[in-house]
Amino acid sequence: MADHPLTVLVVFTVSYWICMSWMFTQCERYNGRFTADHYYLNSLWFVTVSFLSVGYGDIVPSTYCGRMLAITTGIVGAGVSSALIAVISRKLELSRAEKHVNNFMADSKLTNQRKNAAASVLQQTWFIHKYQRSANKGDDLRLRHHQRKFLNAINDFRRIKWDQRKLQERGNSLLDVGKVGKNF
Structure with missing residues (x-):
């Protein structure tokens, strides 16, 4: 993180989105009412939007597991956004x-x-x-x-x-x- 902070943040973010999307798909798939809304790409969309704190509301979790993943994704997204802003400001600051x-x-x-x-x-x-x-x-x-x-x-x-x-x-x-x- 000290040598290549931007690369670490990008790799972490993308891998986090992929893992959380798969987990969200699994949580919502087995709730007894499987619909087309919870395919993997829609889950990826939901996780990305939640991560960036946008929250359009077009895809909503219906299980407690999905809701917990959404909350966790929002919190981690806020932390990563703060770290990204800190990295960018450090790069722009003069030595x-x-x-x-x-x-x-x-x-x-x-x-x-x-x-x-x-x-x-x-x-x-x-x-x-x-x-x-x-x-x-x-x-x-x-x-x-x-x-x-x-x-x-x-x-x-x-x-x-x-x-x-x-x-x-x-x-x-x-x-x-x-x-x-x-x-x-």
């Missing part, structure tokens, strides 16, 4: 190394964005300085335009810096969880 790579890539991207935002702040500061010194009338509009860009660049810089802090905190918590796991 610690993959999380470190993702954090590293996100950090390098944010670092580049931070450098570009800082350069934009400096660039707009230079334009503001340039147009404040100018005596031309059209330069007032340009000055206001660059002042707006300057404020936007500062806002972007702060947002990127905040995103970097959050990313570092997530990375630190990932390392802390790894250290705690080693101590136990």
